[in-house]
Amino acid sequence: MTREPRDIEDPPEAYMCILRAVKQIPPGFVSTYGGVATAAGCAGRARLVGHVLRTCPLAEGVPWHRVVNGSGRVSDRPGTGADEQQRRLAAEGVELDASGRIDLSVFQWRT
DNA sequence: ATAATGACTTTCA
DNA sequence: TTGAAAGCCATTA
Numbered sequence: 512m513t514r515e516p517r518d519i520e521d522p523p524e525a526y527m528c529i530l531r532a533v534k535q536i537p538p539g540f541v542s543t544y545g546g547v548a549t550a551a552g553c554a555g556r557a558r559l560v561g562h563v564l565r566t567c568p569l570a571e572g573v574p575w576h577r578v579v580n581g582s583g584r585v586s587d588r589p590g591t592g593a594d595e596q597q598r599r600l601a602a603e604g605v606e607l608d609a610s611g612r613i614d615l616s617v618f619q620w621r622t
Numbered sequence: 623a624t625a626a627t628g629a630c631t632t633t634c635a
Numbered sequence: 636t637t638g639a640a641a642g643c644c645a646t647t648a
Contacts, residue, residue, distance in 0.1 A: 558629090559646090581630070
């Protein structure tokens with residue numbers, strides 16, 4: 512989805528793999544971009560994950576709000592407010608620090 | 623093909 | 636533990 516939504520087959524499978532990986536994250540847990548990238552088989556392409564979720568009209572049923580950066584904080588995004596995401600995570604049962612930080616040692620999803 | 627940008631990660635202070 | 640800088644990868648111009 513660079514411009515036209517019709518050529519969804521154009522981009523590499525990495526996109527779908529990433530989306531799939533995010534979908535596999537269970538409620539009440541979160542994952543880092545790098546973790547998702549690794550789960551998708553694209554280790555090191557953490558930025559790719561961010562780009563995918565950013566361009567994400569494809570991510571209709573994708574719980575992108577469960578994806579946070581390596582600092583355990585919600586990444587600053589242009590579109591939906593980070594505040595909304597933190598709110599969703601709290602609703603999922605994720606404990607947020609006073610600074611809105613998440614304890615990845617406990618909530619980071621791991622197979 | 624080269625340069626600039628970005629929902630990141632890791633390391634140093 | 637928190638804050639800033641450099642590095643890495645893919646996409647877009």
